[in-house]
Amino acid sequence: MGDPPPDQLASHPRVGVERIRDAGTYTRATHVDGVGDLRFVLVPGIGMGVGIFERLAPRLLPHGSVHALDLPGFAGIRLHDDPLDIDEYADLVIRALEVCGLRDVVLIGHSMGSQVVTSAACRGANLRGVVLISPVVAPWQRRFVTVAIDFVRSSMHEPPGVALLAVISYGFTGLRSFFRTMPRMLAYRTEDRIGATAPVLIVRGTRDRVCPSEWTAMLRDRARDAQVMEVVGAAHSVMHQHATSVADRIISFAGVSSPSPPIDRPRWTVRLRAHAVFARAREMVAIIRGDDRALARAKTSRIRAALAAGEAG
Secondary structure, three states: OOOOOHHHOOOOOOEEEEEEEEOOEEEEEEEEOOOOOEEEEEEOOOOOOHHHHOOHHHHHHHHEEEEEEEOOOOOOOOOOOOOOOHHHHHHHHHHHHHHOOOOOEEEEEEOHHHHHHHHHHHOOOOEEEEEEEOOOOOHHHOOHHHHHHHHHHHHOOOOHHHHHHHHHHHHHHHHHHHHHHHHHHHHOOHHHHHHHOOOEEEEEEOOOOOOOHHHHHHHHHHOOOEEEEEEOOOOOOHHHHOHHHHHHHHHHHOOOOOOOOOOOOOOOOHHHHHHHHHHHHHHHHHHHHOOHHHHHHHHHHHHHHHHHOOOOO
16 A cells, blocks of 8 residues: 555655664654745654654644654664663754754654753754643652653543554553653753743643643743643643644744644545555554664655645644
């Protein structure tokens, strides 16, 4: 089963995958060329791969290129022998920006990724702005049990697609990487670092107990220049279920005055859905085999299917 027929596609983006080597492991960068001049760099949270942005990314492409980073320890990439702290992950992001020649970027982090991009913004990354989606961890939540309970309660409000992505991602991550990274996530104090970053857009869902409104208000007050967007009914993966509204706010935050026009509900035909499911299976096989070319082809098929369904709005 190949790509959807060309006449079904609004555009023909091609995905590129490269490895940025570092101390015996690597960061995997996924690049998708867009139409506009903006550059969006996406960093997922603990345990997750860049697939968590699968609905957000197509909606950013009409305004620029998308570059998503799988960091060591996640998405089938071996962790360093010594666990990394948040600042060390931020160093890897900065190195990826330098190697890929990316400047004046909109740096977007989800969950623990919000900590990583905050640290990167404090450490000299060349940025247009920083977007923190469902940032963690509030001072009163810095215990594993507390975060776990809040995460489970938030997960009850996530769509089935997010649950599938989580199962796949955590299957590749494994318990060892997850539990070695968790203490570093719990220890990082975003509220003490956000004052050095500007401007900042903070996005949360009203059903997200991992990222409560009191926490985002604290971050807003401590930042030099911050906006907060709350999405009614959304949970921790707010950019998945509400991709269009989140993308439009990010685009506006980046300085584009005319976000994408409204579109109808994505038209996922049986054939396009089959292409997307088959492409996801090919991605998993490519990750297991360490075949970046096959991974790029599979990702290309998935994003073309999404665009053909009308996901880029």
